[in-house]
Amino acid sequence: MKILVTGAAGFIGSHLCERLLQNPQNEVIGIDVFLPYGTSRWIRERNLQNLLHSSRFTFVEDDLLHVNWNTLLEGVDIIYHLAGVPGVRSSWGQDFTLYVTNNIIVTQRLLEACLTFPIKKFIYTSTSSVYGQKDGKVTETSEPTPLSPYGVTKLSGEHLCRVFYQNDGLPVTILRLFTVYGPRQRPDMAFHKFIKRTLTNETIEIYGDGQQTRDFTFISDCVNAIASASTSENIVGETINIGGKERASLLTCLSILEEGLGQKLKCIYTGSTYGEPLHTWADITKAQKLLNYDPQVTLKEGLLKEIEDLKDLYKEK
Numbered sequence: 001m002k003i004l005v006t007g008a009a010g011f012i013g014s015h016l017c018e019r020l021l022q023n024p025q026n027e028v029i030g031i032d033v034f035l036p037y038g039t040s041r042w043i044r045e046r047n048l049q050n051l052l053h054s055s056r057f058t059f060v061e062d063d064l065l066h067v068n069w070n071t072l073l074e075g076v077d078i079i080y081h082l083a084g085v086p087g088v089r090s091s092w093g094q095d096f097t098l099y100v101t102n103n104i105i106v107t108q109r110l111l112e113a114c115l116t117f118p119i120k121k122f123i124y125t126s127t128s129s130v131y132g133q134k135d136g137k138v139t140e141t142s143e144p145t146p147l148s149p150y151g152v153t154k155l156s157g158e159h160l161c162r163v164f165y166q167n168d169g170l171p172v173t174i175l176r177l178f179t180v181y182g183p184r185q186r187p188d189m190a191f192h193k194f195i196k197r198t199l200t201n202e203t204i205e206i207y208g209d210g211q212q213t214r215d216f217t218f219i220s221d222c223v224n225a226i227a228s229a230s231t232s233e234n235i236v237g238e239t240i241n242i243g244g245k246e247r248a249s250l251l252t253c254l255s256i257l258e259e260g261l262g263q264k265l266k267c268i269y270t271g272s273t274y275g276e277p278l279h280t281w282a283d284i285t286k287a288q289k290l291l292n293y294d295p296q297v298t299l300k301e302g303l304l305k306e307i308e309d310l311k312d313l314y315k316e317k
Helices: 011-020 041-047 093-114 149-168 190-199 219-228 250-261 285-290 299-316
Strands: 002-006 027-032 057-061 078-081 121-127 172-177 204-207 213-218 239-242 246-249 267-270
Touching: 002 011, 011 027, 011 041, 011 219, 078 093, 093 121, 093 149, 121 149, 149 172, 172 219, 190 204, 190 250, 190 299, 204 250, 213 219, 213 250, 213 299, 219 239, 239 285, 246 250, 250 299
Parallel strands: 002 027, 002 078, 027 057, 078 121, 121 172, 172 239, 204 267
Antiparallel strands: 213 246
């Protein structure tokens, strides 16, 4: 199969491309524009290092707002749309324009372009941020009530996908990802920041009291689920949660990080969890059924892997 992955130089995108290439029948095209904010270019170039050695991988540096669709989509069977601007806290204020452009307008243009090509599957990666605050396990039928502008833009992308599915028959599947972590995690994400600041003997800023919990999803589990969507039956038109093996509080995670780093963390507690739910918990029954999803990596195992990766990352720099 010929597969297009947007946002291929990102945290999840680069891992997904590697996972897809494990199937010798797959040819992967990765596209990324290296947006000049968020993750530094040198980190995203590092993400691509393993991929560039494969003869079945083609990298395209281009902007989805201006790309030549006839060239990019020719012969493509499956599209994984991961490109966009992530992050909750930076989605307020003037930067919201970046979210609208890259999370909504880009998605609309890609969907429009797909109408003139025989795409077999269009897989849109959304986020648990669309749910907002919910009690207990969250199923895909829970009403989305996002707490942040970021969540609003990702939910808008979902609605666009459903419009093209319902009106034009575009074979869309929506995957809602829950707090993905592991090697190559973005520098703006909590674990990356905590580990980096500890390695440089800096203070960690904790929002809230640390009692908030998350459904953490290790990157290899996450991309196994995403990749399986390319071959799974009966998933067109579906929305599917992708959560992890275990939930934990932020305080529990800090304790695991202290053990893994072999030193006490310097923490200050400040502010609030503005725009973020206190708790997330994915019901993954649907993913288990439709994607044969079975997360394997424990939180402790996953955090140790991320620690080692970040030690290498900043040693290189």
